[in-house]
Amino acid sequence: MEYVSIGRISTTHGLDGTLLIRHNLGNKNAFRNIPHIFVEVRRESYIPYFIEEKKGMTEDEILLRLDDVHTVEAAKNLTGKNIYIEEERYAQMKPKGATVNMIGFSVTDKKAGLLGTIEDLFETPGQVLATVRYKDKEVIVPLIDATIVAIDGARRAITVDLPEGLLDVYLG
Structure with a gap:
């Protein structure tokens, strides 16, 4: 279930x-x-x-x-x-304003490739933030119109184009 x-x-x-x-x-x-x-x-x-x-x-x-x-x-x-x-x-x-539950979706960045799967989601005013484990570090990925390239519900996959340097903040 x-x-x-x-x-x-x-x-x-x-x-x-x-x-x-x-x-x-x-x-x-x-x-x-x-x-x-x-x-x-x-x-x-x-x-x-x-x-x-x-x-x-x-x-x-x-x-x-x-x-x-x-x-x-x-x-x-x-x-x-x-x-x-x-x-x-x-x-x-079908709650109003609620997004599809994307926990477990895989997240792929256009430049960095596969980041991992979404472990948790947080709503803040104006955006949804997803936590992903990438290279043994917790990375927070903003899921907003500016970063989402595609969402494939059938494959449970999201493609994003993260801002330059965002991953470096978590890895550095």
Whole structure:
């Protein structure tokens, strides 16, 4: 089964194990049809949690009470963890403003050749940044119109034209 990252557990809320979730679904009511989430407790180890209660706060924040998480201590063990849903469910939702989940896509630069695969994505105002492991170094690649040459969803590949000297910053 494939999973799509939809956010992160920010902090606890109250004393009953309620969690504040920051998500990228772009809708206050996005969790209406999500019965459960997967929490990445360790790298690529996803534990399912059924949602007992939900309360949308803003377009990118929601309060959740999860099954088997009824104390502050249990909730604190989950803070900072990424949350996921199944790829099929994500595709049905088509969140506004969300890009295709490109984690695992290979990244090739026009000059440097194959850089590696995308390990993580970060959204900042105006751009999406991808982390790629290149020559045993973590490299941050901006995924913006000015750098993207082509995206091949079927081959899970992105071709970029990085600014002169960007890779040298990480390798030097």
